[in-house]
Amino acid sequence: YGCGRLNRDGLQIKSYWEGEESVTRFTPRPSHIAIPGYVYGGLIASLIDCHCTGTAAAAAYRAAGREMGTEPAFRFVTASLHVDYLKPTPLGVPLEVRGTVKEIKGRKIVVTASLSAQGEVCARGEVVAVEVPENMFPAGGS
Incomplete structure (x- = not known):
């Protein structure tokens, strides 16, 4: 699993701006279990990672004054990922990830x-995302 709209086994999250914050929502499936009733921490890290790299791309478009999806595309990879797990994240409820561009x-x-379940923040993270050159991706790649 993971990021990328072309990854058919991926999380397929879509991130949107709400003011200065980016937001995505995802409901974990039973296969995302850690211990009964709770989400696996690796999925939480992946949600934060994917949402933040997507937010970085959206922020690059905003900073350049360009519409999302225009070419050449802005694509980012993770240089650093830090996650603090604050409390167990329940399985079977929608999760919300909110991102803020720090720099x-x-x-x-x-x-x-921040990743929340039922209004409770369960994890916080920080991603350093780095733009990669267009020639790193095959034609039509994501």
Whole structure:
């Protein structure tokens, strides 16, 4: 699993702006279990990672004054991922990830995020995302 709209086994999250925050929602499946009733921490890290790299790309479009999806595409990879697990995350309820752009510096964008279940923050994270050159991706790749 993981990121990328072309990854048919991926999480397939879609992130949107709500003011200055980016937001995505995802409902974990039974296969995302850690211990009975709770979400696996690796999925939580993956949600934060995918949402934050997507937020970095969206922020790059905003900073450049361009519409999302215009070419050449802005694509980002994770240089650093830090997650603090604050409390067990329940399985079977929608999760919400909210991101905030902390810093834009050249090809690097730092995004902080919180992951909540039923209004309770269960995890916080920070991603350092780095823009990659267009030629790193095959034609039509994501």
